[in-house]
Amino acid sequence: MSAQRVAIVTGAAGGIGEAITRRLGQDGMAVIGTGRTEASLARLKDSLAGVMDFDFVAGDLAGEDGPAEVVAKAVARFGRLDHVINNAGSFNFGPVGDTTDEMLDEVLGISMRAPFRLCREALPHLGEGSTILFIGSTWGLYGTPGGGAYSTVKAGQIGLMQTLTAEYGRRGIRANYIAPTVVRTAMTDAYWDEEFFHRTNHELTPLARECTTDDVAEMVSFLCSDRASFVTGQTIAVDGGVSSTRYLDPKAIMAERK
Numbered sequence: 001m002s003a004q005r006v007a008i009v010t011g012a013a014g015g016i017g018e019a020i021t022r023r024l025g026q027d028g029m030a031v032i033g034t035g036r037t038e039a040s041l042a043r044l045k046d047s048l049a050g051v052m053d054f055d056f057v058a059g060d061l062a063g064e065d066g067p068a069e070v071v072a073k074a075v076a077r078f079g080r081l082d083h084v085i086n087n088a089g090s091f092n093f094g095p096v097g098d099t100t101d102e103m104l105d106e107v108l109g110i111s112m113r114a115p116f117r118l119c120r121e122a123l124p125h126l127g128e129g130s131t132i133l134f135i136g137s138t139w140g141l142y143g144t145p146g147g148g149a150y151s152t153v154k155a156g157q158i159g160l161m162q163t164l165t166a167e168y169g170r171r172g173i174r175a176n177y178i179a180p181t182v183v184r185t186a187m188t189d190a191y192w193d194e195e196f197f198h199r200t201n202h203e204l205t206p207l208a209r210e211c212t213t214d215d216v217a218e219m220v221s222f223l224c225s226d227r228a229s230f231v232t233g234q235t236i237a238v239d240g241g242v243s244s245t246r247y248l249d250p251k252a253i254m255a256e257r258k
Contacts, residue, residue: 025052
């Protein structure tokens with residue numbers, strides 16, 4: 001068996017997933033990435049040629065055979081599996097009363113059923129020093145108007161992470177949940193410059209900068225490493241302090257209401 005550690009990164013073709021993939025490559029890992037768009041994954045693979053060991057499985061991870069195919073590819077291609085990073089998700093949100101069954105099923109399928117089944121498929125191959133990570137959201141930590149199914153599944157992932165911690169810790173498997181605040185990616189770009197978006201995100205954040213994909217990737221790198229060998233069962237916010245304070249930008253405090 002190769003000494004090189006191997007990770008699965010779901011939703012690897014762009015945004016946070018791509019940043020995680022590249023950061024793990026810097027740590028010397030091989031990565032199997034997943035995503036629905038083969039062309040995007042192929043472009044990423046081409047860009048990483050000679051930089052790191054990367055391969056991919058294109059398809060719907062929420063499909064019946066998706067998780068098994070991804071795990072089988074990792075083991076067949078690299079001979080082992082050490083880390084599972086559940087990053088793929090759906091940004092389909094809205095008030096509970098406006099959430100259709102179709103919206104609910106999509107979010108549950110992508111963000112709960114798929115990672116649950118992927119973890120189940122991966123567990124026989126994981127052992128001492130392995131990690132399972134969930135890239136969640138601060139929306140899973142507190143109630144958010146309009147969160148609907150999105151907030152529900154992000155909170156549910158915390159429960160799955162804690163259960164994995166309790167059930168498989170004695171095998172040396174660690175599980176943790178990373179909760180970023182909003183990050184500018186293709187998924188959020190359409191909202192980024194809207195006034196309401198700044199009011200509900202930037203003006204509530206103590207640190208005066210945006211969260212980046214690299215901020216999340218650095219936390220993944222740490223939690224997968226031996227530096228975090230006694231860190232498990234934790235929900236770790238990468239959010240500039242928004243989830244633990246009642247901060248409000250002074251400009252917002254002093255603004256006059258019409």
